[in-house]
Amino acid sequence: MPEQTFVNPSELDAALAATVVSKLQSAIDTRGEAFFVISGGGTPKGLFARLAVSELAWEKVTVLLADERWVSRDHTDCNERMVREHLIVEQARDAQLLSLIDGYPDTAANLVKVKQQLADIGSFDVVILGMGLDGHTASLFPDAPELVVGLETAEPALMTSPKSARHARISLSRQRLNDTRFGIIHIVGEEKRVVLRDAVASEDRLAYPILNFLTNESPFTVFFAP
Numbered sequence: 385m386p387e388q389t390f391v392n393p394s395e396l397d398a399a400l401a402a403t404v405v406s407k408l409q410s411a412i413d414t415r416g417e418a419f420f421v422i423s424g425g426g427t428p429k430g431l432f433a434r435l436a437v438s439e440l441a442w443e444k445v446t447v448l449l450a451d452e453r454w455v456s457r458d459h460t461d462c463n464e465r466m467v468r469e470h471l472i473v474e475q476a477r478d479a480q481l482l483s484l485i486d487g488y489p490d491t492a493a494n495l496v497k498v499k500q501q502l503a504d505i506g507s508f509d510v511v512i513l514g515m516g517l518d519g520h521t522a523s524l525f526p527d528a529p530e531l532v533v534g535l536e537t538a539e540p541a542l543m544t545s546p547k548s549a550r551h552a553r554i555s556l557s558r559q560r561l562n563d564t565r566f567g568i569i570h571i572v573g574e575e576k577r578v579v580l581r582d583a584v585a586s587e588d589r590l591a592y593p594i595l596n597f598l599t600n601e602s603p604f605t606v607f608f609a610p
Contacts, residue, residue, distance in 0.1 A: 401434035421508050453550075513561065518579075528545060538557075539557060
């Protein structure tokens, strides 16, 4: 399992921000645009703060979440709202945000729209995933009835309804998230590191969905700080 370890979250955020900017700049130089997939929650806020003040042709960058809670944009649990407040500001204010909930509350129509938008995008340039204490990543939860579909489908996105979560979710599928030129699993805290070690030892990809992004064929590296 490729892993880079940092002294603290601040050091990790600095290194990851520099790496992301470099990868996105390379994509812009090569193709004139870049596609950047991020995760929500509290862990990436420090990273977002650094990215937001980074010099980059952000107007050529399309940002989208790996998953989203099925709530309105003004809901306190909405990751898109957090991204707009912490990342799509300052230098990064001109980045294009592809919403996963633009069709809320019409589930069927929204999913069709998201799939169509993803079909127009080739491989992502950077994907950053997090991990929960139950080993989930994106909205591929071990207790979600749709987990196997999310891990096996060729469709780019799906709705999930994990029993342990407060809201239904829309999530990119394993196959779509793995279609990236560069991937990071962003983990902070010893408690999560223990979960990751337990997952690797178990080799159970249904009990620990994060394992599906740590195979030899996956383009992901773990960035960890205690």
